[in-house]
Amino acid sequence: MPVDGSLRLILPEIIVAGTGLLALTAGLVSRRSRLPGFVSMLGLAAAAYFLLAEVAGETTQIWSGTVLVDGFSTLFKAVFLGIAALIALVSFDYIERNGLPAGEFHLLVLLATVGMMFMAGSLNLITIYIGLECLALASYALTGMLRGSAKSTEASLKYILIGAISSGVILFGMSLVFGVAGSVHLAEINAALAGGTPMLPVLLAGMVFLVAGLGVKMAAVPFHMWAPDVYHGAPAPVAAFLITASEAAAFAAALRIFLVGLPAIQEHWTTVFVALAVITMTFGNVTAIVQTNMRRMLAYSAVAQAGYVMVGLAVASERAVSAMIYYLIAYAFATIGAFAVVILLGRYHPAEDIADYRGLGRRAPLLALTLTVFMLSFIGIPPTAGFFGKFYLFQSAVAAGMPWLALIMVLNSMVSIPYYWGVVQTMYLREGETDAPLPAPAGVRWTAAIGLAATLILGLFPDQVVQLVSAVQVVPALLSGGL
Amino acid sequence: MSIPLSYPLMLAAALFGIGLYGALSQRNAIRILMGIELMLNAVNINLVAFAYYLEGAAAAGQVFALFIMTVSAAEVALALAIILLLAKREKHIDIEQVNLLRW
Numbered sequence: 381m382p383v384d385g386s387l388r389l390i391l392p393e394i395i396v397a398g399t400g401l402l403a404l405t406a407g408l409v410s411r412r413s414r415l416p417g418f419v420s421m422l423g424l425a426a427a428a429y430f431l432l433a434e435v436a437g438e439t440t441q442i443w444s445g446t447v448l449v450d451g452f453s454t455l456f457k458a459v460f461l462g463i464a465a466l467i468a469l470v471s472f473d474y475i476e477r478n479g480l481p482a483g484e485f486h487l488l489v490l491l492a493t494v495g496m497m498f499m500a501g502s503l504n505l506i507t508i509y510i511g512l513e514c515l516a517l518a519s520y521a522l523t524g525m526l527r528g529s530a531k532s533t534e535a536s537l538k539y540i541l542i543g544a545i546s547s548g549v550i551l552f553g554m555s556l557v558f559g560v561a562g563s564v565h566l567a568e569i570n571a572a573l574a575g576g577t578p579m580l581p582v583l584l585a586g587m588v589f590l591v592a593g594l595g596v597k598m599a600a601v602p603f604h605m606w607a608p609d610v611y612h613g614a615p616a617p618v619a620a621f622l623i624t625a626s627e628a629a630a631f632a633a634a635l636r637i638f639l640v641g642l643p644a645i646q647e648h649w650t651t652v653f654v655a656l657a658v659i660t661m662t663f664g665n666v667t668a669i670v671q672t673n674m675r676r677m678l679a680y681s682a683v684a685q686a687g688y689v690m691v692g693l694a695v696a697s698e699r700a701v702s703a704m705i706y707y708l709i710a711y712a713f714a715t716i717g718a719f720a721v722v723i724l725l726g727r728y729h730p731a732e733d734i735a736d737y738r739g740l741g742r743r744a745p746l747l748a749l750t751l752t753v754f755m756l757s758f759i760g761i762p763p764t765a766g767f768f769g770k771f772y773l774f775q776s777a778v779a780a781g782m783p784w785l786a787l788i789m790v791l792n793s794m795v796s797i798p799y800y801w802g803v804v805q806t807m808y809l810r811e812g813e814t815d816a817p818l819p820a821p822a823g824v825r826w827t828a829a830i831g832l833a834a835t836l837i838l839g840l841f842p843d844q845v846v847q848l849v850s851a852v853q854v855v856p857a858l859l860s861g862g863l
Numbered sequence: 864m865s866i867p868l869s870y871p872l873m874l875a876a877a878l879f880g881i882g883l884y885g886a887l888s889q890r891n892a893i894r895i896l897m898g899i900e901l902m903l904n905a906v907n908i909n910l911v912a913f914a915y916y917l918e919g920a921a922a923a924g925q926v927f928a929l930f931i932m933t934v935s936a937a938e939v940a941l942a943l944a945i946i947l948l949l950a951k952r953e954k955h956i957d958i959e960q961v962n963l964l965r966w
């Protein structure tokens with residue numbers, strides 16, 4: 381490996397991976413289950429520091445185009461690091477209570493984070509695939525970590541079987557695209573396809589396989605069958621991690637593959653994504669209404685939210701991309717915050733039914749209030765972040781001449797009101813069996829507070845955030861002037 | 864006297880179809896894994912065939928195939944570990960009977 385400073389550009393990834401090994405060691409040598417969590421958070425902070433102080437602002441490709449550093453990848457990496465740190469924070473108490481191996485837990489979360497960072501930080505199909513698998517293998521293991529729980533094992537088995545099938549489908553699509561374009565680098569694929577290709581049917585088949593395979597990772601209907609089971613059966617912090625970070629990584633990879641590599645057949649994939657977005661949000665919302673379990677309700681709500689984000693992918697304008705990123709960030713904070721409350725309640729009510737939230741307004745007034753704000757953000761009511769996320773997506777759909785798509789989004793948001801609002805009603809209007817206050821561990825309280833602060837700040841200063849986000853481009857500047 | 868590109872591609876497509884059908888239709892978790900392996904091997908045939916016929920892209924296709932083999936080995940190891948976990952508790956590996964999580 382040449383010492384030309386290129387290693388510096390992936391220093392954040394190296395730090396995260398190294399921290400994982402440190403956390404594992406810490407878990408082996410120390411009986412205190414909190415030590416690996418602190419190690420992990422420190423490492424993530426160091427990685428974030430290097431990312432923002434050293435790497436941010438650079439746009440360059442290293443190692444024959446296998447790794448790319450640009451604004452888009454830096455932004456996504458920062459989001460992944462933030463989510464991983466929040467997950468470490470919220471899981472202190474959960475790990476102790478369920479007797480999970482703390483070192484292994486944090487190692488796997490950090491390795492999954494490294495995988496996501498490479499997914500967002502490359503234009504090379506091979507690197508994207510390796511990142512995807514690094515994330516996926518760690519997630520399968522994390523899902524099955526509650527070894528005493530039959531639900532956890534079942535979720536993990538379903539996840540790995542469906543995940544492996546979807547990897548095969550993505551790979552088949554990649555191999556066809558590689559065959560038609562003669563390259564595994566997305567910019568070269570774009571250049572090869574720009575003048576049209578005699579093998580258009582093969583290319584379209586490859587596109588269909590890519591959409592289907594990535595659709596599984598994004599939990600798009602009809603490829604979502606694994607999602608509710610995994611989000612329900614996995615350990616709660618892991619479910620929060622998968623709903624937020626893993627989905628964001630899948631969207632980051634999809635944005636790169638379709639916008640950088642396959643703009644030549646944009647009319648074809650736009651149609652597919654429009655259809656998927658409409659089906660996904662409608663199915664997710666309608667199914668969420670009938671759920672009685674809190675985790676399953678949040679799982680179907682996650683499917684619906686993936687549908688909203690996919691509107692941005694279907695529109696695929698610059699505005700839509702920044703709206704997507706804003707939405708993913710806003711949704712991540714609200715979801716992790718809501719899961720902090722779910723984790724706390726799960727400690728006293730393992731069944732995690734929505735009915736268990738009765739009387740929460742009296743038992744834990746502050747947490748009930750924060751959960752209310754998160755539900756308002758999910759519905760999309762100002763001044764929460766969720767409102768502006770949806771608003772920017774509407775705007776981008778209307779600007780792209782698809783007002784009917786925006787209309788379907790609005791209708792879907794209205795359909796979603798009863799089930800989100802039902803939780804709030806249950807907390808405040810229905811009497812609980814007991815009025816005993818619920819003491820919350822510090823990690824849970826801090827996570828909920830950070831989620832609340834972020835949801836409100838993103839909602840109160842949306843313009844500033846959007847300005848920051850819209851500065852990044854999916855197609856990096858160094859490519860527009862040729863390779 | 865070289866084989867036309869369409870031959871290996873048709874083989875790969877058929878193999879992928881058989882693998883996908885197997886993965887989606889079988890009840891035994893190990894058989895599903897075997898189906899998945901067929902799918903991945905079909906991808907490898909595709910990549911290696913394209914690499915042979917494409918000028919200048921040979922390395923990329925072959926490297927990709929090598930990576931897929933390595934990763935799929937890791938994937939199968941993990942899947943077998945999870946299946947073992949299930950087999951120890953439930954004494955079967957029939958995925959139709961694994962249905963605690965239903966709405």
